[in-house]
Structure formats: C-alpha cells, structure tokens
Amino acid sequence: MPRQVIFDTETTGFSHKDGDRLIEIGAVEMIDGNLTGENYHTLVNPERDVPIEAFRVHQISTEMLKDQPLFPQVAEAFLAFIEGAELIAHNAPFDVGFINFELTRAGFPELSNKITDTVPIARRKFPGAPASLDALCARFGISKAEREEKGHGALLDSELLAKVYIELTGGRQAGLFVSGRSSNRNNAEEQVPVRYQRPRPLASRLTDEEKAAHQAFVEELGEPIWAKLN
Incomplete structure (x- = not known):
C-alpha cells in the first residue's frame, strides 16, 4: 500500500x-x-x-493570523511532507482547489499527487445516508468531543478523517488480519493476526543490573543447550 497523507484545510x-x-x-x-x-x-x-461566519466554524480569528507566515513561506515544507503520497481529503475538490490556488499564486505548480475523495466512498458504501465528517464519525463511534469543544481545526479534522477512512475502506480489519488456511477438516479460512514492525523500535526496558544478573545466571548453566546449536 502506498504512503498516504490525509489532509484538511480551513479557509x-x-x-x-x-x-x-x-x-x-x-x-x-x-x-x-x-x-x-x-x-x-x-x-x-x-x-x-x-x-465572523467562518470564525464561528473554526474559531480562528483575524487577530490569531496576523503574525503567521504567508503561504509562500510554508509551501515548500507542505510540498515536502506530501511528496510522493496519495492525498486523501473529505470533499477533496474544495481543499485541493484552495491549495492549488495558493500554489499557483505563489509561483508553484499545482498538485500532481493522486487524490482520493472520501465523500464518494461514503456515498457508495451508505447510499442515501449523510456523508458529512460529523455523520461518519457518529456512524463509526469516533469521538468528536475535542471538535465540539474547540471547533473545526485542520489537523484535528485530518486525524478524525484518518479514522473514518480506515473504517470506510475496511482498513481496521484489513490491517489487523489476513486470511490463512485453518487446520480444521473443512479447510475453512480463518483470521490470522498480522504483526507489523514498528517504524522505530522501542527503547530497551532492561536495566544494567538486570542484564548483569541474566549473564551471571547463564554462566552458571555451564554449556546451555542453545550454545550447541551455533
């Protein structure tokens, strides 16, 4: 599966x-x-x-933005983050339209990434049902408490959409399990857990004292059986 970036904008x-x-x-x-x-x-x-109408939605005021960078100052960092990734957005034409407008205005080319819109996916999966991000969060039992308290925010909405996208695409089930052959007499398929490797390994929790104690214990065994297998 390719690298994917789930994104959102506020305007x-x-x-x-x-x-x-x-x-x-x-x-x-x-x-x-x-x-x-x-x-x-x-x-x-x-x-x-x-x-004021926009502020009521995302609670980002003119005062909060006056000392923030202009788009040309952040464009390169954003483009570097999404480089080579499939982009996923809810009502993607809106977000992509604003991003491309700002890119063109700043002298950058428009996005060339593959774009996936989660709205059509939701409408195909649940015909006739509401397809807003709020409605999908409610359908999948995804908490919106922070959103309801603080209003819409691009990063928060991206995190919520990522959870929704996983549910829409069966990612939770697909990511946790793969099909394997059971050993029962009907030869039916069973669910076998997939164990993913962490992007960064966890730091060791063993102390120096515990390592020393283990080494002393091994030395007391003389020649353990596993040493003969080397």
Missing part, C-alpha cells in the same frame, strides 16, 4: 474565486494502513480579515 470562506483565502493546513501520514504519528500543521496569514 476564510467557500470560494477562492470570490477572494477567500487559505488560513490553515493540517495533514497526517499513513503507511500500510497505519498512522505513523508524523503530521504537518500550520496556520497561514490570509492577508485579509476572517468573516
């Missing part, structure tokens, strides 16, 4: 064609269907005021 309004601008980008990384803990987040100075 001053609904249309960059009407003068609205990007004010926040949030993105999380997924590899082989597993969140890696790596993320990208930035606020962006839109060089204009944030309308």
